Amino acid sequence: MDSTVAGALGISNVPYDSMRTAALAAVRDTFMIPAVDKGQLEWVNNLQWDGHEEFLNSTRETFVVNRVIEGYFRETDRLKFYWMNAAGQSVPIDSPVAMRRFLQLVTGY
Numbered sequence: 001m002d003s004t005v006a007g008a009l010g011i012s013n014v015p016y017d018s019m020r021t022a023a024l025a026a027v028r029d030t031f032m033i034p035a036v037d038k039g040q041l042e043w044v045n046n047l048q049w050d051g052h053e054e055f056l057n058s059t060r061e062t063f064v065v066n067r068v069i070e071g072y073f074r075e076t077d078r079l080k081f082y083w084m085n086a087a088g089q090s091v092p093i094d095s096p097v098a099m100r101r102f103l104q105l106v107t108g109y
Contacts, residue, residue, distance in 0.1 A: 044081060051078035063098070070098035080106070 006012050038045075045056065054076045063071040063082065071084035082102060087094035091102070103109075 041081065041083065044079070049078070051076055055079050055081075063102070065098050065101045070095060070101070 055074065055078070058074045058076050060072050060074050062069055063073050063084070069085065071082060071087075073080065073082040075081070084091050084095055084098055084102075087098065092099045
């Protein structure tokens, strides 16, 4: 950061992480609020690719861990798509039990 970014921006001696708390506080009310309905699923549904129709016609399955619905998934030979309830981009922190089970499904371990 110091050598490449600071030079490109024409700045020096900037403590890059010093404002993290203030920055998070400033966006806390809007953090993780979806900008569009369905987000990545909508994006995937609008892609054109071999296997697109198979994916669109696949059944959405419920992802259950310890008798709690943690999310949903759709799987085809070309794409496996998982989405989690009550978890944002930090699924391992927001829902560690679901993340562990998800990794078991994906890796087969």
